[in-house]
Amino acid sequence: MAWIGLDLGTQSVRAVLVGAAGEVLARAARPLTSHRDGVRHEQDPREWITTVEHVLAEVTQASGDSHRRVVQDGTIEGLAICSTSGTVVLTDRQGRPASAALMYDDARAADLLPRIVAADPERWAAAMQPTWALPKILWLDPADDQLVAHSADVVAADLAGHPVATDTSHALKTGYDLAGSWPAEAFGKLGLPVSTLPEVVLPGTVIGAVSKAKAELTGVPAGTPIVAGMTDGCAAQIAAGSLTPGAWNSVLGTTLVLKGVTKDLIHDPTGAVYSHRHPDGDGWLPGGASNTGAGALTSMLPGADLDALDRAAVEQARRTGPVDAAIYPLTKPGERFPFVAPDAVGFELGDVQDDLHRYLGVLQGVAFVERLAFEHLTRLGAESPRSVALTGGAVRSEHWNQLRADVLGVPVELPEAADPAYGMAVLAASGGTSVAETARRMVRISRLIEPRPSERLTDLYGGFVAELERRGYLR
Template sequence: MRKPSWIGVDLGTQSVRAVRIAASGAVLGRAARPLTSSRPDEVRHEQDPLDWFAAVDAVLAAVADPSVAGLAICSTSGTVLLTDTTGRPLTQALMYDDARATLELPKVIAADPARWSTAMQPTWALPKILTLTPSTPSEWRVAHSADAVAADLVGHPVATDTSHALKTGYDLVARSWPFDAFDRLGLGRELFPEVVLPGAELGRVSAAKAQVTGVPEGTPIYAGMTDGCAAQIAAGALAPGAWNSVLGTTLVLKGVSKDLLDDPTGAVYSHRHPDGGWLPGGASNTGAGALSTLLPDADLDAFDRRARVLGPIDAAVYPLTKRGERFPFVAPDATGFELGDLPDDQHRYAGVLQGVAFIERLAFEHLVKLGAEPVGSVALTGGAVRSGYWNQLRADILGVPVELPATPDPAYGMAILAASGASVTETAARMVEIAEVLEPRPSARLEHLYGEFVAELDRRGYLG
């Protein structure tokens, strides 16, 4: 008999990735396919769900074999679309950073001010649903991207999970949809899927999809989580005091708390921990994506090599990937800025690295002020971990050790979740390997610049 293996799938912004793992956590296969249907602009960002289906079929076909015992899917938080009653897409998907629902946000807040006055943002799924609503409500259903892909694999609509449902308004404390508020918004109760905990079985791979993907017919598909939570599982940061910082196109922080953190500013939100407790954190509009915007067509690897020689500089860039900020503060009209002397693109590159790390530190300080456990260590995941210089700089600015997991992919986290059974914390502890630990190096120069950076944010009114 073959030893069982599990697959995790990550529906990213630019690609779909899949990882297959053994019971030991060893990676048995991986694959990626690009997504080419994105159409982002300053406000709008859409993708074609059919592009997801084709890419998922391809990556599964590349990694699957008869030993697969289950799979789970993660996707971007707040990405939403409408499907028909059979699960087929009726609309384009509005992506996690699509901000077209600014005019709908007041309607959502007015439907339940006590619940949403500070805890709802225009990029969240619920306001965006109001911009998609067709004239015949009975013929459509709400789905998140992971839901749509799971439905395609099993051949019928599936439940959603508490993680993806959060930004659609699901009440994680009451564990129910706020149907009274939905009624006031004209959204019928039948439009929203059942909600289950991550790890619950959603359905089984259909015969038709088994032929296309190579995943055995009848393989269970388990409810996943959003990509930030998936990366947190891949990092093994599932106990209080351990944090995961995902730095890719944008910056996402996730930690663990026993009690739910209450943030009156609305910058911090919490997912349910699959094993109990909470996963507080937030998503910034800063991140490595700003490098391609500020330095188009640049050789970023060459810039990174020279940054290591240059070392810390007396300047920083607040590098927003788009207008407005979501975390560690909420400032819809925030714009990026440069602080200090930046005589050339090399210094601008170094300034972006320092500015992102400053926002990361400010985010941790905000979380601790709300009652989160003091930061003991931070696991770094996301595409930016390819820069060894940036990793060390982040450790120096945060002032705590940073850990580099051996397999920091969100898809790997979903494979762990699919394999978990009773406890994802225990399974991750067994499977996750830390490849390197970087100790912080104190720097009075960076401390002084960080103070100036925060003061500039405050001067502009962004910190409230």
């Protein structure tokens, strides 16, 4: 038995074929083209469809004895799809693309935000953001014969040959009430008919089956179940196995994103934290995305050999321990998590005498933001972390991994395959049973890093938080 996970990313489509014990049988990836113009960011959804056909054909035709047995025996049990959160497109009533896709970070509809908030202030005043899907849908202004779809919905509809339901995760930024319905009254005030919006189901629900026509193009057997997926951040959380209270996933790439689990929905009056429904339907996935992250390294150290700096950082730590420097490294103006401060700007504290100290200052500053985020979540009622699975491009730095464990004061785990496509294969494998239990069975941890106490890091963290307070960012 095996399952396929698909990830419709910003830069590429990725597919993975995963066996019952969590082993990766095949992988494939193909690039995507984006079109940017100021605050606008579009993709052609027809390119998603052709690219998905190619990557599916690659994973079903890969070599290897175990792979051949799976494909030839027709034992691909299902597939699930994730995509970027807040990306939307209009389709015709048959589910075929009828507009360009407005991507997750497209901000052309920002002027519509006050109108949306006025339609339901209690629901949207704190949470709604300019790049969420709902403002973009109003900007697209769907006609009576059109439907609203998210990226994953478009591809699932193409594979099935008919429109499909969406999932609670993709529907969140479209304004879906996670208690179980579209807010019809508020949408009525906005002139958005609920009839243009898809049915919403829990992730893991079967929403269609691969058609004969697509089976011929992709090699995925006709009739293979297509199950409702999740957004890419939630997919990565599944791949990390962080699906029970106290187990957290921290994704550190260009920016820092935290994801966890609570039994009860937590409310953040600042709007920094929002929650998805747990794929098992019995809890919530709170989290947030900071504007700090590893992306600051390339902008603050242009042309630097980051691998060489990381090797030097390991040696520096061995000789003297943490340096007396901390940098708040925003990748763009303003902050959104763990506090909301549109006017926030980056700053440097301590001794930043050369590139190595600047590199270490960024690493320590991001780790401090990460700790502050966990403290904010805990104050809101989330369970304190007992472990944190680290994913994202930054896990290549052994020094940073250890530093983050030291600053957080809890063990950190490095999963073997923590990409969103893998998470979707795990979701598909759940087959309507517990996703958390399926992840516990399939997700493999390659390393566990224990924290080391450090008074110097504790003191530096205190100074970092005090500076945020002095500047008025923390209230």
